[in-house]
Amino acid sequence: MQSSYSPLQLASACYVARIDLSAHGFYIIPEIDFDWTTGKGTPFRYFTYGAAFAEVEIDTLTGNFHTRVANIFLDLGYSLNPAVDIEGAFIQGLGWVALEELKWGDPAHKWIAPGSLYTCGPGSYKIPSINDVPFKFNVSLLKGHPNVKAIHSSKAVGEPPFFLASAVFFAIKDAIIAARADVGCNEWFPLDNPATPERIRMACLDEFTSAFASSDFRAKLSV
Numbered sequence: 001m002q003s004s005y006s007p008l009q010l011a012s013a014c015y016v017a018r019i020d021l022s023a024h025g026f027y028i029i030p031e032i033d034f035d036w037t038t039g040k041g042t043p044f045r046y047f048t049y050g051a052a053f054a055e056v057e058i059d060t061l062t063g064n065f066h067t068r069v070a071n072i073f074l075d076l077g078y079s080l081n082p083a084v085d086i087e088g089a090f091i092q093g094l095g096w097v098a099l100e101e102l103k104w105g106d107p108a109h110k111w112i113a114p115g116s117l118y119t120c121g122p123g124s125y126k127i128p129s130i131n132d133v134p135f136k137f138n139v140s141l142l143k144g145h146p147n148v149k150a151i152h153s154s155k156a157v158g159e160p161p162f163f164l165a166s167a168v169f170f171a172i173k174d175a176i177i178a179a180r181a182d183v184g185c186n187e188w189f190p191l192d193n194p195a196t197p198e199r200i201r202m203a204c205l206d207e208f209t210s211a212f213a214s215s216d217f218r219a220k221l222s223v
Contacts, residue, residue, distance in 0.1 A: 046149045048156060050074040052164035056171040060179045063201030067168055070134035077147030077155040086139050086161045093165025095128040098195045169195055179204045190218040
């Protein structure tokens, strides 16, 4: 009798013998209920809490920026894996708030076919790179607070650190506010997401932008 079998032989034998090689699991979260008609109920069993602080430096002539410091604080209960990719989610969020602009074919982008997405690949769609990682990057997890409503007292992590990157966006706007104050402009101004170098540059008022843009200039969004 053959002592060892290749994966292909095993799969073929199971197929002939009608043995199911697939498996799946399904978990029904308990203690949740929500009435969409009345808008009342408990749609989630628990919440993941977090906070982030960011310090950025902008170049008022080019619109470029660097995140000098980012501090993340998260409540993940008793984390199953403290080395989970929190940093990666934050950097992904940084791309969302400051780099990744969608450009569609419309009257403001006549070189793009109407309805076509120009930024559809790495050649035109700017995703975060190693150069976008904060110079000083700190992550702290709340200790001693188990989540009794989940497996092993842990909490899910994914979107929370992603959205905490909004701290970078607001730090960029604070830096622009400081730059505008230096030229005597303290008025409100719009800054849309993502805060691309082009938008940062146009928001930093000086003799170059004043010739063709007002203090409340707002770039047309491509949506």
